[in-house]
Amino acid sequence: MTRKKPFSPEEFKLLYSQVPRLVVEVIVKTEIGVALTLRKDTAWNNLWHIPGGTVFYQEYIEDAIKRIAEEELSITVVKQKLLGYLEYPSEVKQRGFGWSVGLVFLCTTNSLLPSENQEGEKIQLFDYIPENIVEEHKNILNQLF
Numbered sequence: 001m002t003r004k005k006p007f008s009p010e011e012f013k014l015l016y017s018q019v020p021r022l023v024v025e026v027i028v029k030t031e032i033g034v035a036l037t038l039r040k041d042t043a044w045n046n047l048w049h050i051p052g053g054t055v056f057y058q059e060y061i062e063d064a065i066k067r068i069a070e071e072e073l074s075i076t077v078v079k080q081k082l083l084g085y086l087e088y089p090s091e092v093k094q095r096g097f098g099w100s101v102g103l104v105f106l107c108t109t110n111s112l113l114p115s116e117n118q119e120g121e122k123i124q125l126f127d128y129i130p131e132n133i134v135e136e137h138k139n140i141l142n143q144l145f
Contacts, residue, residue: 006056017097024064025052025086025104027144028077028113033125034144035073035113036133040121043094048126049134050141051117052102065105073123075111082106083143086136104140 007015015021027050028035036048051072055064062079069077086102116122129141 013095013097016100021098021100022055023052023100023102024055024061024068025050025102025140026065026069026072026077027083027104027106027140028069028073028075028109029106029144030109030125033127034141036124036126036130037072037117038122038124039134040119043091044134047132047134048124048130048137050104050137061103065107069107069109072117072121073109074114074117075109077107077109080106080108083140086140088136090135106144 005012035051037051039045039047039049051068053064053068053071055061059067065079066077069075083104083106086104088098088100088102091098091100113123113125128145129138133141
């Protein structure tokens, strides 16, 4: 499955240089640990991160959670609760523009996790917070460990 993107890179930059981008963060916790993916994108390259993505226009949050889990982890999830929100000031440094706001949801799954997602990012379960992780993810993960 190829990720659906509603904007060209130019449109994305123009829009999110002017307004915050709303994203959902999907924390999947199992008995073994929390699922993180290793970024291959230019922003936060080679850092572990909580799977997440943009909420599309007129998309319900619940639908965005399910879509992101499918795109980033190739699994289905059940939302348990809202853990809070994250703000991403480091995006300005990473991309040169933008500042996302993420709603962070704790989810469960009965699916087996693959070893990588559709974009070739490695997926791994952690029972600790890795050192090479997106800075903004540390505090929210501290609630789980």
